[in-house]
Amino acid sequence: MPTKILDLEFDQIPAVITGLDGYPRAMILVRMRGRPVERLYVPISDGMIRREELCSTILRSAKRPFWESWLREILSYNPDPADERPNPRATIAVCTRDRADDLRCCLEALTQFYGAEPDVEILVVDNCSSSGATKETVQAFPSVRYTYEERPGLNRARNKALREARHEIVAFIDDDALPDANWLQALTRDFRFPNVACVTGLTMPIELETPAQEAFEEYTTFSRGFYRQTFTRSRIHPVGAGVVGAGTNMALRRSVLEQTGPFDEALDAGTPTFSGGDTEMFSRLLAAGYQIIYEPCALNWHRHRRSWKELRRAIYGYGVGVYAFWTRKFLIDREWYVIPVALHWLLTGQIPTWLRSLLRLKNAPPLDLISLEIWGCLMGPWAYLKSRRQDLSVTA
């Protein structure tokens, strides 16, 4: 049951949207003058959607960001004059490993938007790809810089990007993601405030064609909504930093990391811990008193893994990553508060969900996914210890 993704400007919705045969429903991103304001699922009948019905559905589900943006449009409100200031210079970093085709799409989009900008650098960190395909792909783009990280691990590649970047602000995007037109501007604008160490953005799925992609979107969506949010340590406890955003759409201030330390190289893809490296960074920045801003206008599009096998691996990896991150918090940062939080999560969140899946209740996720995630959680602490041992032997 695939879902069609539609990206619509609210006042330019055609009378009838056709060509939707074979799709029982659509996920619609609603924009107001380019600004993403709402996301909703709409059923498709006879391969088409009519404007009348669509508009009614949008209005019924629309929340404050939609109405606010619409009022701005109606009254032609001149936006924040601060927006007109120049953006800070930025390096866009793409960390990649053996995904030359995805990378080509990503670089095509990036160079189309930013290839000619003198203040933007595009940097690809090749994380020990097994063949020369990654390097060859990058060489087709003269405005893109290539660098090689010989030790496997996404966090090692991220650290390499931070060391190599020419600019103070480093914006990360995954090789399987595409930027929206205004992505970098929106993601870097808030760095004019010195206490902002990190900005995260909204990530939408490029396609939901396979059951695995749909399950991913419903199970662990990247979307954090359409409200702009400011996170500080007085608002959320650093142990729960996962709500802040994800590494596929984030920008960091390099000078801050000189004080709080680089990414933890025992975490994330390419190591036994599979993920958690981005969350751990958010957590450390919050604990050190910095602000993290979630800016929905910083939109990018992510291609979720297509096969169920890849999905299972990803979900298992998220389970491992979260508990590996908490293990680090406990062992290195001496944050014992993770123990009640981890237990609480397991007992009130995951185990009840697992039971609901087992009983096949409504809205329960697939049983194999939740089981894998819980299994991953239990493996997390050992994975972190194992990864650290490997890390020490690599560094030594």
Added chain:
Amino acid sequence: MTVSIIIPTHNRRPVLVRTLDSLARQTFPAAQLEVIVVLDGCRDDTLESLETYSAPYTLRFIEQDHRGPGAARNLGAKLANGELLIFLDDDIEAAPGFVHAHVTAHQGIYHKVVIGYSYPNLARQRSYLSLELQGWWEAMFQLMQQPGYRFRYNDMLSGNFSISRDFFHHVGGFSANLSVHEDYELGMRLIIAGAMFAFETAALGVHHEQADLQRIINRKFQEGIADIRLGRMYPELIPTLLAWRLWKYSLLPSKLLTHLEFTQPHLADWIAATMMKALPRFEAAHMIGTWRRILYGLLGYWYWKGVAQELNTLRAVQEFLTGAPASPQPQKQEGLIIDLSQGLDQAERSLDEARPSSAKLCYGDYSIGCLPLQPGVERWHGGHLMPFLLGEPLFPLFKTLASQGVIQLPISIEEIPFFQELEKSYLAQQEQTCGSP
């Protein structure tokens, strides 16, 4: 334009010198810049080091007996030759564009008061207290950064702000009756005089503050005293005072402690002292939640101690707080009507011209509500309008726009779940701030 920077200082030579050094690196021409240091009862070697300090700008200094920063700032302002006064604290290190940013932000508007951004530099401090302190500052600056923010008297921070010399003298400078919150009191008089506040991020200074619990607690005590005096001067501000909020919203343990403070001061002191001793242990155990609750309990305790010094009994406190006008009086409406059907620009212009304390809001013949009267908040100007409309009046506005045919909705606005929620809160708010129509 000529500029005078006024820096009060008290026994902090090394800190002061760092600030003076930063003023020597300004992009603004040094020939138009005068720096006046007021030594407020200094007993260290500040005077000697100023006598030998060489600066590209005109450096002047004067001594007074220790009478507090308000009196020191008044003295500095009296001597100032500059058309624009920038008040700067001795522990704020100015960025190179600091003076320039203050000057340009004024845009030649007489009533303008520009508040600069004092970025708390706690880079090497990682204690809970220093992070908490930084959080307070940042939360405040973040609020002021929002476009169309309406400034309140207690947004007036005397550590980094600028005002034309004539306007400063016109409102009468700082009050000598208050040892702290003298900036709030000035803020109130500025608001009454129709000041137009602005926050300027580029007027950046790095605030080198040391997080010191004993100092913060002493200050809280002073704030308790000052707030009661402020409330006596301006009864309409009583509902905005911390005493009011603590009295209404404190949780039971804090309420008990406050009660003890007035009835059994020795016992209360012992409890507070024990709490203070326990604080580092909670930090060592990484118990941020408990640590925070205890900190706020302590701060509240010391604040009430100040209040108790002014008001002695709980009965007096109650009388003081209930002596406040119920809530902003809805009856005192001014005649101005803002009609949005004439376009946003026109509506903003009318507000800019009239600068009313309150106004009626309509769209053609339809009433949308009002721009409410709020004591201690700057008068309305054009920039305030749109952010206000995006808040509570969203529902009546869309209702009117739909009924006027400005927008076409395929369904009735009452059917929209978002507005069903908004309608209730809007009606309640209208009742409170605008009175019955």
